[in-house]
Amino acid sequence: MVKRRFSSSSGIVGRDVAIDLGTANTLVYVRGEGILINEPSVVAVTNEGVPMAVGSEAKRMLGRTPAHIQAIRPLKDGVIANFDICEKMLRYFIQRVSPGRFIRPRMVICVPSGITPVEQRAVQEAAVSAGAKKPVYIIEEPMAAAIGAGLPVQEASGSMIVDIGGGTTEVAMISLGGVVTGQSIRMGGDRMDEDIIAYLKKEHSLTIGSRTAEEVKIVLGTAWSGSENRYAEVRGQDMVSGLPKTVVTSTNEIREAISEVVRSIVDAVKVTLDETPPELAADIMEAGIVLAGGGALLNGMPPRIEEETGMPVRLAPNPLHAVAIGSGQSLEEFDALEGLLFSSSYD
Numbered sequence: 475m476v477k478r479r480f481s482s483s484s485g486i487v488g489r490d491v492a493i494d495l496g497t498a499n500t501l502v503y504v505r506g507e508g509i510l511i512n513e514p515s516v517v518a519v520t521n522e523g524v525p526m527a528v529g530s531e532a533k534r535m536l537g538r539t540p541a542h543i544q545a546i547r548p549l550k551d552g553v554i555a556n557f558d559i560c561e562k563m564l565r566y567f568i569q570r571v572s573p574g575r576f577i578r579p580r581m582v583i584c585v586p587s588g589i590t591p592v593e594q595r596a597v598q599e600a601a602v603s604a605g606a607k608k609p610v611y612i613i614e615e616p617m618a619a620a621i622g623a624g625l626p627v628q629e630a631s632g633s634m635i636v637d638i639g640g641g642t643t644e645v646a647m648i649s650l651g652g653v654v655t656g657q658s659i660r661m662g663g664d665r666m667d668e669d670i671i672a673y674l675k676k677e678h679s680l681t682i683g684s685r686t687a688e689e690v691k692i693v694l695g696t697a698w699s700g701s702e703n704r705y706a707e708v709r710g711q712d713m714v715s716g717l718p719k720t721v722v723t724s725t726n727e728i729r730e731a732i733s734e735v736v737r738s739i740v741d742a743v744k745v746t747l748d749e750t751p752p753e754l755a756a757d758i759m760e761a762g763i764v765l766a767g768g769g770a771l772l773n774g775m776p777p778r779i780e781e782e783t784g785m786p787v788r789l790a791p792n793p794l795h796a797v798a799i800g801s802g803q804s805l806e807e808f809d810a811l812e813g814l815l816f817s818s819s820y821d
Contacts, residue, residue, distance in 0.1 A: 490808075491571060491606075492582040492801035493564070494618070495597065497549045497664060498640030498768065500529075500563070501795065503802030504571050509795060511570060517563045518545045528566045537683040551660040552586040552615075552642035553593045557600060564604035578607035584801050586642045587614040588658030613801050615639070616646035616656060619766040622800030623790035627651055632754030633761065635790075636743055636779070637797065638769025640664045643739050645746045647754055655749040657742040663769045666691055666732040673731035675713065678721045682710035691772070694728040697736045698774025698781070701725060739769075740782045747783060762786035766796035 490505035495515070502511035513529030520526060521542050527535065535545040548560035572579055581601055585594055598610040616635050617627065625633035628651045637644040640663045646656035667687040674680045682690075686708065693706050703725045712719035743763065747755065763785050765776060770793040780787040790796045 489572060489577070489579045490581075490805045491568070491579040492584075492798065492805050493567070493601075494584045494615075494798040494801060495549065495564075496584075496639055496797075497547070497552055497642070497662070500567060501798035502567050502571055503798050503805070505802070505805040508802070509798050511567055512795075512798075513567070515549050515563065516545055516547050517559050517566075518543055519559065519562070520544075523558065525562050525566070528563055533685075536685055550641060550664075552639065552662075553589055554596045554600060557596060561600045561603045564600055564606075568605045572605065578605055580611075580805075581606040582611045582613055582801050582804055584615045584618045584797050585612055586639075586658055587616055587644055587646065587653065587656060588642070588660070613804055614644075614646075614653070615642070615797050616644040616653065617648065618797045618800035618804070619644070619790070620646070620648050620764070620800065621803050622792070622796035622798065623764050623766055625764060631761070632750070632757035634746070634750075634758050634763045634785075636739070636763060636765050636767075636770070638662055638739060638765065638767040638772075638775070639797075640768065643742060643767075643769065645742045647746055647750045647758075649754055654751065654754060655746055657746050659738055659742050661735050661738050662767070663688075663691070663772075665735050666695065666769075666772075669735060670695075670728060670731045673727070674708065674710070674721070674723070677727070678723070679713040680708065680710040680719055680721050681713055682708060686710065690723070690728060691732070694723065694725045695732060695772055696725055696729050696774040697732075697772050697778040699729070700777065701729070701774045736772075736775075736778065740779060743779055743783060747785070758785055762788050764788060764790050766790040766793045768794055 492503040494501040500515045503509050514533040516532040518527040518532040518535045539545050546559050548556040554560045601610045619637040620627050620635040627648050633648045635646050643659050643662050647654045667684050670687040705724050707720050709720045776787040
């Protein structure tokens with residue numbers, strides 16, 4: 475099999491790049507080299523729009539910046555919420571992996587399966603503005619996650635993937651290189667953080683930031699009632715006095731706080747199974763449901779879905795990187811997987 479590779483007009487071979495443009499984190503895969511960048515999707519800019527920091531350094535600034543600096547997350551619910559900031563972030567990441575200023579890399583970008591054509595075009599335009607070569611190829615996140623999890627997506631058998639990201643959850647039944655049926659809901663890890671913040675405000679009169687909420691979710695969060703009940707101190711600001719305050723919360727409380735999001739994810743899985751043809755459903759009884767994305771690491775998520783659906787459930791080999799690995803493999807085996815990619819009329 476002959477693998478194609480893009481070249482610049484000067485004959486210099488450029489790099490092929492795949493980007494998992496996530497609400498929480500952006501991962502960059504370079505053909506032949508693997509994942510080179512894994513950074514939070516955060517940009518710190520001055521009031522004049524000048525970038526101060528990108529990625530981990532910018533995330534540390536969330537909630538701690540002076541008046542003349544803003545720490546911004548340019549993506550919300552899996553799509554671009556701030557085009558200019560997203561373009562700056564992509565440009566920064568492309569420049570880190572690009573071998574030269576005048577060589578535009580070929581690019582594959584992962585997007586949620588439920589985005590609109592306008593939202594898809596915004597992603598492609600942002601990539602081109604940031605330095606990508608036209609056309610920018612798109613691959614849907616559930617397909618990329620399934621490829622990255624090692625599922626036989628091109629075989630005549632059913633493979634079910636549940637990709638729980640920061641802004642969206644993608645559920646898909648895949649067979650013969652296409653999505654047979656699926657659900658895309660704009661709920662994920664970020665919504666869980668928001669619900670934890672709201673719960674602590676209501677029950678403990680405590681105000682916390684998104685970073686603290688994420689830490690609470692990681693330490694105490696669970697999706698399953700059978701999980702061990704643990705306790706931890708949470709520090710924040712008293713809503714009444716405005717002074718620093720510490721409260722003790724538990725696994726049971728945080729499970730209640732995030733229950734709506736977990737229920738929505740489980741319902742999306744059940745609806746997809748209900749819409750699946752019987753032959754493919756039989757395949758899932760044997761192969762099981764595969765979970766990917768950061769939300770798959772929430773304590774108790776596999777047993778909760780298994781309990782609700784009666785299907786075997788397992789984690790992908792590398793849940794956090796499954797989408798990036800899958801989109802990267804679409805570069806490594808471009809000719810074999812080209813049918814799974816598409817570009818818009820934006821040329």
